[in-house]
Amino acid sequence: NDVWLVEFYAKWCSSCKQFKPMLESVxxxxxxxxxxxxxxxxxxxxxxxxxxxxxxxxxVKV
Structure with missing residues (x-):
């Protein structure tokens, strides 16, 4: 029973790029x-x- 945190992103998505450091910190x-x-x-x-x-x-935008 694994627990997963999954980010769905796109290369063109500026919000996704901004979210990356937060995901790395988490x-x-x-x-x-x-x-x-x-x-x-x-x-x-x-x-x-x-x-x-x-x-x-x-x-979505963060």
Whole structure:
């Protein structure tokens, strides 16, 4: 029973680029606490079927 934190992004998305340092910080914090949380990033443009599987219909501003 793995827990996942997944970011869906696109290369053209400026908000996604701004979010990257926050995601890296969260990943580091999770690593330090040794919690069983896996982190992944998915390019929604290159993996549209995976985005649809998780009901990702648009990328939002942060």
């Amino acid at each position: 990943a580091q914090d999770i690593s330090l606490t040794k919690q069983n949380v896996k982190i992944g990033v998915v390019d929604a443009d290159r993996n549209p079927s995976l985005a649809l599987r998780f009901f990702i219909s648009r990328l």
